[in-house]
Amino acid sequence: MASKLPTEPISGGQYPVLKGKAGNVVFENPPFHPNILNVGGANRATQPARTDDYNVGTSKSFHRGVMVAGAGINASWPGNITFRINFLYNPSTIQESRSVDVTSGVLPNWARNPDDPGQYNTPLQSVINFSLLFDRTYELWDQSYRETLAGVFGARVDVEAFYNLMGVNALVSETTPQHGTIPAPLQTSGRVGTVVQGPMQMVPARIYFGQNSTGALNYYGYISTFDVTYTHFNSMMTPSRCAINVGFTILPNNYTAGTAGNSG
Structure with missing residues (x-):
């Protein structure tokens, strides 16, 4: 059943209220419609519990990717x-490119300034490129989703999940009343926190191309290039499908293991 509570900030909309939530707060794109998860025989389980990829026959769940x-x-x-960011489908191809720039002038260890964050330890010459498809056709058709983020904004909720992760969306508190751009179920009056767009930032992230899969590819780095193409719309010109191309620069593996790890 579709949840009618905002699950992520949307540009130009109200910032989700976080009162009474202890611990970490997860902003993510809304769950996908059950019908789209069964298209092409893909299992609806997005996080299969099975971690042994060689134990054939115990599970047919599809290990979807996540960032x-x-x-x-x-x-x-x-x-x-x-x-x-939850993937609807994993990319069909993942291109990994690594090179050495002998003219970059990288300082040796003894000459580096550890207090200067502007000096990277290594040349950023390792990049992966991949494309993702998102489809919110069923959410826009299903009447039970009409007051949800996916039912209002369509495939834009998946694009906004990228904007949130990349630091594009920011919170601004204002007293200006909402205009007619936000549907009534999501409108508020008085002083509200509004989500506005700013410049893209370098935000370290981890990609798992197959969550809870021991042998799946995973990388640590940041999104360096991003472009989106909206391909389908409904009669109200709400985007129902989009293709997203991502360039991801790989960083040294320096992170703390969180709940999204590839272990069980």
Whole structure:
């Protein structure tokens, strides 16, 4: 059943109220409609419990990918908010590129300034590229989803999950009343926290191309390039499908294991 509570900040909308929530708060794109999870025979389980990929026959669950940043992933992250992007489908191809730049002028260990965060320890010459597809057709069709984020904004909820993780979305407190751009179920009056867009930031994150799968590819780094193409719309021009291309720069593996790890 669809949840009618906001699960993530949406640009131009109200910032989700976090009162009474102890521990880490996870901002993520809303769960996918059960019908889309069965298209093409894909199992609806998004986080299979089975971790032994060689134990054939015990589970046919599809290990979907996930990208996580914030609390629980980075030890120095301020606050208690974790940003998470759940994949509908894993990418069909993952391109990994590594190179050595002998003219980059990287300082040796004894000459580096550890107090200067502007000097990277290594040249950032390792990049992966992949594409993702998101489809919210069923959420826009299903009347029970009409007051949910996915039922209102369609595939934009998945794009906004990237904006939240990349630091594009920011919270601004204002007293200006909401105008007609936000549907009535999501409107408030008085002083509200509004989500506005800013510049993209370098936010360390971890990608698991197959959550809870021991042998799946996983990387630590940050999104360096991002572009989205909206491909399908409904009669109200709400995007129902989109394709997202991601360039991900790999960083040295320096993180704290969180709840999204690849172990059981």
